[in-house]
Amino acid sequence: MRESVEWMVGGQQGEGVDSTGELFAKTLVRYGYSVSTYKQFMSRIKGGHTNYKIKATEKQNYYSGDGIDILLCLDKETLPKNEQSLNQGAVVIQEGKEILVEAGQASTGVSYTTFTLPLKKIATDLGNPLAKNMIALGISAGLVELPVEILNGFIEEIFGKKGEEVINSNKQAVLKGVELTKEHVPNQIKPLSVVPVSNQLFISGNEATAFGSLMAGCRYLSAYPITPASEVMEWLSDELPKVGGTVMQVEDEIAGICFAIGASYSGTRAMTSTSGPGLSLKTEALGMAGMSEVPIVIVNSQRGGPSTGLPTKHEQSDLQQMIYGTHGEIPRIVLYAATIEDAFYIAAEAFNLADQYQCPVIVGLDLGLSMNKMTVPTFDSKRVKIDRGKLITDEEAKDFNETHFKRYRLTEDGISPRPLPGMPHAVHTTSSNEHDESGYISEDQTNRINMMRKRLEKVRDAMIQEPFKYDDNGGESEIVLVGMGSTYGMIQETIKQLNEEGVINASHIHIQQLYPLPIDKLQPLIDGKRVVTVENNYNGQLLQLLRQHAPIHNNSEAITQYDGDPFTVSTIAKQVKELISWQR
Amino acid sequence: MATLKDLRGDTPSWCPGCGHFSIMAGIQKAVVQLGYEPHEFAIISGIGCSGKVSEYVRTNGFHTIHGRSVPVAQGVKMGNPDLKVIASGGDGDGYGIGLGHFVHASRRNIDMSYIVMDNNIYGLTKGQTSPRSEHGFVTKTTKEGNKEYPVDPVSTSLANGATFVAQAFAGDIKQMVDIIERAIEHKGFSHVNIYSPCVTFNKVNTYDFYKERLTKIEKPFEDRDEALAKVRELSGLVTGVLYEEKRPDFQGKLGIEFDTQSCTNGEMDEDLFHKMEKQFQ
Incomplete structure (x- = not known):
């Protein structure tokens, strides 16, 4: 028995590589394994080589692995591009005119087995040419002896609306794959051991971030589509309206942050999500949030830069932009989750910190974390408690007894009580100009020194649960x-x-x-x-x-x-x- | 009932005679006459002389950055649909650096008013050409005369779907207050461009210039094309409400029961958590 398996499917974009990979990953998850994935893709809709890598292990693992035990080739490029990653004894499944089992040797010296077969023809014979990827999945499942019932369950979920016939032909395709394995490549690969199924989530970093944000009370997101951050917006587009919130796809990146700053100013926990190019565009408004002390959460899912750079590739090169980006000096907090699990808690904590310190909080992610799914133990909804900082009620504002409420009151910790617009006893001014306690423009030097100290010192002690x-x-x-x-x-x-x-x-x-x-x-x-x-x-x-x-x-x-x-x-x-x- | 005194904020620093004084007074008067209280409003301003209006009118105010009053203002309305929201700025702010947002706000139709103080010049930076400066206009940056042609603001909002489009003149306070009141009460995006002479730097577009040339439109046009034709015919030198249309605003169209303000201290909503985690299992 084996305790882990590394599997990859490769093919041309638009050929179902993603859905095939995700289906196999979910099958392994439901079998009880911990699964890490990595998707390679290009900045185009159809064509171009893409692949989906999986590593499944008995215990929690945070890496999709260096090697490959089973390589499923849906195009000619998959094998040459990934041959150097094959593990000793790997099985390569590929399309060919007739069934053929051969021994191969990689440039790295490892030997492997190729299992060539006419997938498309077999699928056509079964009455559904579209089911060829299902045969390949059946072979994959057969090699490591995964129960086909799990795959069948997913088939029913996926093709439920398409009717019995489609469901049955896909189930038959899976079964055919298992049979072909038994017949031609039996015992090539050791079967996976059986593990107890635990309460795991299979989720991407973008989804975990969006989920954590929603749970923290975020009810507004404005953003502009950008790889690899769009899933944050897409997931919240589905979920926020159900809880009285909104997602707006606005005209540009600058609007993305400005709308969110506006919504936050008027009292809603609000965020924007973007990647490097978008963060570049947002930096002036980021400064506004810092200067005007409006809480805001900005998710930056990094990709290859600079400029348009490598839009669909992984990089961690926005560190300095996240920490220093914008003119002048502002208070800010920059977080960066280590794992998908942490992404949930960090997103939730980001909203607390933004409210507590009344400043922008940048939540860093990178493509590796944001776009790839992984199994994680389910989140603890009690770990992060919502804390809105010094937000005050109208009753509390009334006690200050001011005609014009001092929004930027100088306090011991540099954080001023914050009323919301609309409160009868708290009419106030918020400003991105240097201002005095009342929010009115001031170029007085003593005031300037006081305000700079207030803003820049207030975040010094900010600390998340697990820095x-x-x-x-x-x-x-x-x-x-x-x-x-x-x-x-x-x-x-x-x-x-x-x-x-x-x-x-x-x-x-x-x-x-x-x-x-x-x-x-x-x-x-x-x-x-x-x-x-x-x-x-x-x-x-x-x-x-x-x-x-x-x-x-x-x-x-x-x-x-x-x-x-x-x-x-x-x-x-x-x-x-x-x-x-x-x-x- | 609020009085004009209640609407008085910080002391204006505009040049004596600046058209912006009248516009500020017009906003204050409109709020008072409509019977609103200062706390019900949020005035979101951009950068430039005009941007200071959010401090001078005592309502809630947010003095933002150059060209971004319109997106911030729309966000404010999204965050709290109960607020009356006014975005305000100058022609450089709204038709130069912020033009993109103006076009999109026009087509989006969020319930707010956008009041532009149009003086055809960059005043606070001390006299450079603006996107509203006439062809041939001589400034420090166009010494040989402006080689470009001006942006047409009301035609832009008209062409892009704004549901309330008007133009006023700082020299005609009565008409201006009436227009601002109607803009505030309009449900949807209302655009009011107000000619506001810059007495220090613009020696062409003066009070007299406008007095001699402006034509009053007494009644809004029935359709956009008629309004557009008239604006074109008179080279934009018109005042009055040009077009008004009743159409559900953006938030109404979303059909969401907004619940954005109820996030309070305490534990996460556990039932909601368990409901949501299911999709990842």
């Missing part, structure tokens, strides 16, 4: 790997592998709160250690951030990758080894 994840990996380490976002699972596995190989023990820090950086808490964990950041950008932006806060200049490096693909465990491991040998 970073830390794992000492059970012992002393000379080296600490530091990452952010979707590299979490890869770094974890790299360390495990290096440890098992006896190369080195490394500790792991994964930062979830980038600004304000929780340096006091981080300092003891990096003191005296060699700091190696693992990040998907050229300049080592995370390394630069750490160097800005800690005296690590002589003992720190960055492992970077900026080709549009996420890291693999083997690339990180190789580079760590090189760093170590270089030092010695």
Whole structure:
């Protein structure tokens, strides 16, 4: 029995690669496995090679894996493009004129088996040429001995509206696939062990972020479509109207943030979602939110930049833009979930922080995290409690007894009681100009100094529940790997592998709160250690951030990758080894 | 009942004689005459001399950034549909840097008013050409005369579906107040362009210039094409309500029972959570 399987389907865009991948992933999830996925796709609607990668494991895993045990080729490009990832003993399923089982050898030296068969013809013979992907899924299920009942259940869900005939032909296709496996490639791959089914969710980072936002009371999102952030808007478009909220697709990115700032100013928990190019356009309004002290949550699902860059590829290069983007100096908080599970809580906490500190909160994601689904233990709805900060009622505003309510009252902690427009005793002025306590324009120098201090000091102590994840990996380490976002699972596995190989023990820090950086808490964990950041950008932006806060200049490096693909465990491991040998 | 005194905010810093004084007074008067209280309004302004109106009229105010009063204002209305919302700014703010938003607000029809103080010049930056400056207009940045032709604001909102389009003149307060009142009471997006002479930098489009040239439209046109034709015929030098149409506003069309303000401290709604998590299981 095997405890994990790595599976990939590849083909031309528009051929059902995505739906085939998702169906197999869901089947594994329902069987009780923990599943991580990664979708490769291009910035076009039809054509171009795309693939869907799955790693299913008995225990929770956060990485879609380096290798492939079963490769399902729906086009000619799939095998040559992915051959180097095949694991020893892998099975390659591909379309051909007749049934043929052959031995193959990859350039990496591993041997594999190709199972060629006329999928389309077999499907046509069964009466439904469209069911060829189902035959392939049947073969996949047959190879690892997944019960076909699970696949059949999904078929009923998917094709329910299309009638008995379509359902039956698809079920037959799956069964045919299983039979063909038994007949031609029996026992090629060890079957998956049976695991107990637990309460897991199969969800993407974008969906988890949107879900967390809704649960935190967000009732308004305005945004402009952009890859890889659109699912946040799409999911909320379905769900918000059910709870009295709205999603608006507005004319441009600037409107996206401005509408949300307006809605937040008038009392609704509001957000906008975007990717790098959109964040660039939003930065002036981001400054307005900071200056006028209006709470706002901005989701930035990063992709390959700069400019239009690599719209459908993964990168983590907006770190500096998220922390510093906009002219002048504003209070802000920048968060970045390490896992899809964290994305739910971080989104919810973002709304609390925005209200508590009356400032913009940027929720960073990256394509690896945002567009790919993963199984996670179901979320704890009690973990984050809604906290609206110093929002006051009209009764409370009345006690101040002011004709014009001082919106920017100077207080001990720099945060002013915030009434809402519409309250009879709290007519007030909000402003993006430098202003005095009443909100009126002021160029007075003493006032300027007071207001700058108020705004910029108030966020100093902001802290989420888990500002970073830390794992000492059970012992002393000379080296600490530091990452952010979707590299979490890869770094974890790299360390495990290096440890098992006896190369080195490394500790792991994964930062979830980038600004304000929780340096006091981080300092003891990096003191005296060699700091190696693992990040998907050229300049080592995370390394630069750490160097800005800690005296690590002589003992720190960055492992970077900026080709549009996420890291693999083997690339990180190789580079760590090189760093170590270089030092010695 | 609120009085004009209740509507008085910060002390204006506009040049003496600026048309904006009349427009500010017009907004104040309209609010009072309609019987509203200051807290029921939110005035969202852009940047420029005109942008200061959100501080000078004592209602709730939000002085935003250049060109973005219209999207912020629409968001304000989305966040709290009970508020009366006015966006205000100048011609540079609304027809230059913010023009895109104006077109989309026109077609979207959110229930709010957009009052533009049109002085055909950039005043606060001290006298550069504006998207409303006439062809040949000489300024610091167009010393040989403006080589471009001006944006036509009312034709733009008319052509793009605005349900209330009007034009007024700061030199005719009575008509202006009447128009602002009608704009405020109109359910949907109402656009009011107001000629507001800049006495310091614009020596062409003066009070006298407008007094001599403006034609009053007494009654709105029945259809957009007629209104557009008249605006064209008179080179935009018209005042009055040009077009008004009863059509469900954006929020009405959504058919949502808005519940946006009830988010209070405490635990997440657990029933809702369990209902929603099902789709991921």
